[in-house]
Amino acid sequence: MSVPLYQAKAEMFRMLSHPVRIRVLELLQAGPRPVRDLLAEIDVEPSNLSQQLAVLRRTGVVVSFRDGPLVMYALSTPDVADLLAAGRRILGAVLADRDGLLAELNQERR
Amino acid sequence: MSVPLYQAKAEMFRMLSHPVRIRVLELLQAGPRPVRDLLAEIDVEPSNLSQQLAVLRRTGVVVSFRDGPLVMYALSTPDVADLLAAGRRILGAVLADRDGLLAELNQERR
DNA sequence: ATGCGAGTTGACGACTTCTGCAATTCGGGA
DNA sequence: TCCCGAATTGCAGAAGTCGTCAACTCGCAT
Numbered sequence: 001m002s003v004p005l006y007q008a009k010a011e012m013f014r015m016l017s018h019p020v021r022i023r024v025l026e027l028l029q030a031g032p033r034p035v036r037d038l039l040a041e042i043d044v045e046p047s048n049l050s051q052q053l054a055v056l057r058r059t060g061v062v063v064s065f066r067d068g069p070l071v072m073y074a075l076s077t078p079d080v081a082d083l084l085a086a087g088r089r090i091l092g093a094v095l096a097d098r099d100g101l102l103a104e105l106n107q108e109r110r
Numbered sequence: 111m112s113v114p115l116y117q118a119k120a121e122m123f124r125m126l127s128h129p130v131r132i133r134v135l136e137l138l139q140a141g142p143r144p145v146r147d148l149l150a151e152i153d154v155e156p157s158n159l160s161q162q163l164a165v166l167r168r169t170g171v172v173v174s175f176r177d178g179p180l181v182m183y184a185l186s187t188p189d190v191a192d193l194l195a196a197g198r199r200i201l202g203a204v205l206a207d208r209d210g211l212l213a214e215l216n217q218e219r220r
Numbered sequence: 221a222t223g224c225g226a227g228t229t230g231a232c233g234a235c236t237t238c239t240g241c242a243a244t245t246c247g248g249g250a
Numbered sequence: 251t252c253c254c255g256a257a258t259t260g261c262a263g264a265a266g267t268c269g270t271c272a273a274c275t276c277g278c279a280t
Contacts, residue, residue: 005218006129012201014127018268019116022123035227048269050228060204069278071227077203079196086193091122093187094170104115128238145257158239160258179248181257 015059016083020044020052024073025080028062032074125169126193130154130162134183135190138172142184 016022023042027033039049053073056062063076092106126132133152137143149159163183166172173186198218 003129006132008201008205009132009197010127010129012197012204013123013132017120017124017127019113019120022116022119039227045270046227047229047271051268054228061200066277069226077200079200079203083193083196083200086189086196087119087122090171090187090189090193091118093189094122095118104112108115149257155240156257157241157259161238164258176247179256 011059015055015061016087018052018055020049021056022084024049024052024056025061025075026084028073028075029078029081029084032072034067034070034072036070038073121169125165125171126197128162128165130159131166132194134159134162134166135171135185136194138183138185139188139191139194142182144177144180144182146180148183 016025020042024038027038027041035046035049035053038053039046042049044052053062053064056073057064061076061080062073064071064073066072088108126135130152134148137148137151145156145159145163148163149156152159154162163172163174166183167174171186171190172183174181174183176182
């Protein structure tokens with residue numbers, strides 16, 4: 001098994017290793033959204049959000065296009081949902097009530 | 111939705127964002143293994159492997175115990191397989207033949 | 221052409237992660 | 251008890267990541 005393959009897998013997961021980026025992907029699961037909306041929901045500086053969006057674009061999980069005055073972002077594949085779901089499941093197994101976050105996690109799965 | 115929850119999710123994925131750590135988790139899917147074996151299969155310095163194992167231990171996805179002269183590692187939850195599988199699927203969608211890694215990825219899924 | 225709102229890019233300092241080396245711990249044999 | 255293999259820890263330098271500020275680009279309306 002080649003080292004580059006593992007490198008690619010690692011980069012795939014690294015792409016997800018940031019709160020803002022996860023949040024963005026979760027929001028995009030509901031469909032394409034303008035940066036404007038993301039900015040309204042995420043509480044982060046515009047330039048910072050742009051940086052994180054650039055990371056997502058570089059790895060290819062999202063695409064961007066212009067719609068009039070707004071820039072829109074969309075998932076490039078719906079498989080992202082599986083990844084996030086799997087992450088949630090493990091988090092649940094691993095936290096195993098280690099602290100209050102578990103309750104909040106479960107609520108989200110309603 | 112709280113910031114700490116997203117932080118926890120991000121840390122979950124960060125834990126996976128390293129070639130050696132991914133490799134270890136893949137190997138452990140087949141069952142518990144001594145450090146000795148991992149070391150034989152991964153081509154990494156013992157101290158480096160130990161560091162990466164420590165990361166996995168800290169986040170709680172693996173547990174370690176002693177068996178005679180050897181230290182064994184095992185997955186703490188089988189859910190890890192889902193995460194890795196989801197990662198593979200996205201990698202496939204995203205790479206979309208961008209380079210030769212895709213063929214290797216598919217072969218692995220046999 | 222000028223101005224404006226919407227995003228992006230570049231660059232800097234603060235901080236974290238990674239790796240290899242050396243030193244250390246820990247359990248069994250001899 | 252002493253030693254040896256197995257694994258971990260501490261540490262230092264190199265490399266990467268994060269957040270913020272300022273400057274910039276782009277499309278559109280005036």
